[in-house]
Amino acid sequence: MLYWLPRACALAFAGLLIGFGLVPHTATGVAHTLLVIALGLALLSLTLHVFPPERH
Secondary structure (H helix, E strand, C coil): CCCCHHHHHHHHHHHHHHCCCCCCCCCHHHHHHHHHHHHHHHHHHHHHHHHCCCCC
């Protein structure tokens, strides 16, 4: 369960940003913001795969 906690928090944070209108109102701006969030989650997954927390 703890493995999914950072992803769930990041997705909730993205939802709050979009919900409160803190991202640009254009489709391009929203797409760019979601792309950056998705890339951040991918880097987090890669980091946890390369350096699993139970080994270090």
